[in-house]
Amino acid sequence: VSDLLLRLCERGWRLTAQRRVIAETLTGDHLHLTADEVLAAARDRLPEVGRATVYATLRELVELGELTEMTTDRGAVRYDPNVAAPHHHLVCAGCGEVLDVPSELPTLAAEHRHGFEIDAVEVTFRGRCPSCREHAPA
Numbered sequence: 800v801s802d803l804l805l806r807l808c809e810r811g812w813r814l815t816a817q818r819r820v821i822a823e824t825l826t827g828d829h830l831h832l833t834a835d836e837v838l839a840a841a842r843d844r845l846p847e848v849g850r851a852t853v854y855a856t857l858r859e860l861v862e863l864g865e866l867t868e869m870t871t872d873r874g875a876v877r878y879d880p881n882v883a884a885p886h887h888h889l890v891c892a893g894c895g896e897v898l899d900v901p902s903e904l905p906t907l908a909a910e911h912r913h914g915f916e917i918d919a920v921e922v923t924f925r926g927r928c929p930s931c932r933e934h935a936p937a
């Protein structure tokens with residue numbers, strides 16, 4: 800379980816009611832929410848949560864390394880609290896579901912790096928989830 804709230808408490812992150820609700824929204828497995836989805840879910844718990852607070856908090860958590868940003872084909876940046884172990888993503892082309900999957904990180908041989916210093920590696924496995932396969936037209 801990616802327990803973002805617990806990690807933040809351990810590092811002494813300043814918790815206000817709004818920041819706590821935002822962190823709770825991002826605590827769990829296989830979470831890849833857009834900023835707007837975080838805002839909607841946080842407002843379900845605490846209606847006064849402000850858009851600017853959500854955006855500022857997400858930015859701060861990315862800077863702290865407690866969230867990573869990822870994108871899928873659907874465009875918007877998604878926030879991923881599973882930062883404890885390297886993982887890759889399994890993305891459904893039908894419904895857009897995104898799951899975290901453990902897998903070895905690929906490496907890039909020096910002769911293929913073109914002089915780059917590599918900061919990040921992202922691997923996406925694409926396909927169709929069981930429910931989309933079941934409902935796909937024959």
Ligand SMILES: [Zn+2]
Nearest residue numbers: 891894928931
């Ligand atoms: Zn699907």
Ligand SMILES: [Zn+2]
Nearest residue numbers: 879881898899
């Ligand atoms: Zn993920």
